[in-house]
Amino acid sequence: MIKIKNINKSFNGKIVLNKINGEFDKGKTNLIIGSSGTGKSVLLKCIVGLLQPDDGNVFYDLRNFTEADKEVKSEIRREIGMLFQGSALFDSKNVEQNVMFPLEILTKMPQDEKLDRVNFCLKRVGLENINKKMASEISGGMKKRVGIARAIVNNPNYLFCDEPNSGLDPQTSILIDELILEITHEFNITTIVVTHDMNSVLGIGEKIMFLYKGEKLWEGSNDDITHSGVKELDDFVFINKVMKSLKGK
Amino acid sequence: MKEFGRYVLFLESLVVRRETFITYYRLVMEECVQIGVKSISLFVLVSTFMGAVTTVQTAFNLVTPLVPRFVISQVVREMTVLELAPTIMAIIFAGKIGSSMAGGLGTMRITEQIDALEVMGINSSSYLVLPKIIASMLMYPMLVIFAGVCSLLGGYLVGTLTGIMTPTEYIMGLRSVFNQYTITFALTKSIVFAFLISSISCFKGYFTHGGALEVGIASTEAVTSSVIAVLLADYFLANLLL
Numbered sequence: 001m002i003k004i005k006n007i008n009k010s011f012n013g014k015i016v017l018n019k020i021n022g023e024f025d026k027g028k029t030n031l032i033i034g035s036s037g038t039g040k041s042v043l044l045k046c047i048v049g050l051l052q053p054d055d056g057n058v059f060y061d062l063r064n065f066t067e068a069d070k071e072v073k074s075e076i077r078r079e080i081g082m083l084f085q086g087s088a089l090f091d092s093k094n095v096e097q098n099v100m101f102p103l104e105i106l107t108k109m110p111q112d113e114k115l116d117r118v119n120f121c122l123k124r125v126g127l128e129n130i131n132k133k134m135a136s137e138i139s140g141g142m143k144k145r146v147g148i149a150r151a152i153v154n155n156p157n158y159l160f161c162d163e164p165n166s167g168l169d170p171q172t173s174i175l176i177d178e179l180i181l182e183i184t185h186e187f188n189i190t191t192i193v194v195t196h197d198m199n200s201v202l203g204i205g206e207k208i209m210f211l212y213k214g215e216k217l218w219e220g221s222n223d224d225i226t227h228s229g230v231k232e233l234d235d236f237v238f239i240n241k242v243m244k245s246l247k248g249k
Numbered sequence: 250m251k252e253f254g255r256y257v258l259f260l261e262s263l264v265v266r267r268e269t270f271i272t273y274y275r276l277v278m279e280e281c282v283q284i285g286v287k288s289i290s291l292f293v294l295v296s297t298f299m300g301a302v303t304t305v306q307t308a309f310n311l312v313t314p315l316v317p318r319f320v321i322s323q324v325v326r327e328m329t330v331l332e333l334a335p336t337i338m339a340i341i342f343a344g345k346i347g348s349s350m351a352g353g354l355g356t357m358r359i360t361e362q363i364d365a366l367e368v369m370g371i372n373s374s375s376y377l378v379l380p381k382i383i384a385s386m387l388m389y390p391m392l393v394i395f396a397g398v399c400s401l402l403g404g405y406l407v408g409t410l411t412g413i414m415t416p417t418e419y420i421m422g423l424r425s426v427f428n429q430y431t432i433t434f435a436l437t438k439s440i441v442f443a444f445l446i447s448s449i450s451c452f453k454g455y456f457t458h459g460g461a462l463e464v465g466i467a468s469t470e471a472v473t474s475s476v477i478a479v480l481l482a483d484y485f486l487a488n489l490l491l
Binding site for chain 2: 048049050070071073074075076077078080082084085086088089090091101102104105106160
């Protein structure tokens with residue numbers, strides 16, 4: 001479980017996050033949603049430590065990550081897997097080397113075991129026989145899958161996904177969402193997904209936090225989101241004709 | 250001053266939370282190939298022509314018959330060892346390797362590859378930058394030696410083939426009144442220049458923000474700042490060591 005307490009963050013005097021509190025449950029896909037510029041990615045970066053919050057704390061299973069020293073932070077980070085918006089695969093490495101990278105750096109596993117683990121993860125995300133392809137030679141959807149394989153290769157306790165469906169067609173987006181959901185349940189990990197994609201929200205949002213102008217306005221699940229009673233959330237959810245017609249029904 | 254302070258902090262970050270020795274060994278070897286082996290052809294080309302041109306121009310300026318011809322190769326030797334090989338090659342090195350380092354790291358920054366390393370608990374600056382600096386400090390002095398030899402060879406070929414001087418005169422000039430300390434001086438300079446170019450270029454690339462345009466700007470700034478640092482260091486080292 002990940003807990004955040006009173007997270008504040010501002011850039012050049014502009015408040016981006018204002019006293020955000022919340023809990024992200026283990027074995028569930030926890031979503032942080034909101035329109036562009038509401039601070040979703042900043043909150044995620046504060047949680048994983050890529051940004052230091054001005055105030056507040058982040059707890060990984062009761063371990064205070066924000067105030068931990070570099071060694072402890074490093075230890076916690078080694079339990080983290082992250083899928084980046086642009087996949088962030090290393091250009092100089094092929095698919096196999098990309099997925100194997102965390103094992104090379106963080107473990108002393110024998111080479112054949114590493115290769116088995118890489119092949120297992122690639123198979124798990126539906127990619128086989130592309131081990132030797134370079135990152136630049138595969139499609140956007142495949143890059144995301146490789147990114148997920150790299151994120152789970154070291155058996156993480158926490159999985160973070162920053163806009164996992166950005167730049168993907170709707171069909172591939174749903175496949176990626178389903179994959180994230182399955183992996184979360186299968187490995188019983190705490191998953192946090194930042195998204196503004198309504199398909200993801202309705203499809204995999206087991207626990208949802210809605211941010212609006214840097215503040216948390218609502219928390220609930222995908223079952224409750226259509227009748228939250230929060231105007232800003234309704235504006236976000238019922239933005240297109242299809243959703244509006246669903247609301248009418 | 251603020252920028253200099255950030256640079257010093259950046260250098261400090263390279264030596265904390267390091268990875269294993271074997272990891273760095275592999276990375277340094279990879280960088281040695283990128284930095285050293287893949288630069289040889291450019292260094293050979295530039296230094297050979299530099300030696301050849303220096304020979305022709307020195308001969309052109311020595312019009313009096315009172316000065317023996319072997320002085321030409323003596324001048325070529327001194328210029329090559331003291332300045333052309335370590336300093337002019339440093340500018341070439343900054344243009345080729347410095348811009349490549351800044352561009353590469355800048356691209357890694359904007360495509361979140363550096364963030365990916367940080368999230369894995371890896372000290373990204375130490376992992377990415379330290380091997381580049383070590384490899385530069387290992388390979389650049391070798392490239393300077395190589396460039397020096399090619400420059401003298403270029404001078405020899407042009408000097409003898411065009412009839413400026415005989416092979417014996419050229420070799421005599423190379424060997425006469427030779428002060429071995431100039432080699433030590435040149436190699437000391439080359440190590441300092443390699444450190445400056447690689448660290449400044451990596452610093453510029455590592456802190457790139459924005460998009461493709463900023464990566465280009467970072468590469469340009471890396472070359473400009475490195476060249477200025479090399480020229481300043483050249484002056485101070487000459488004052489200090491000669």
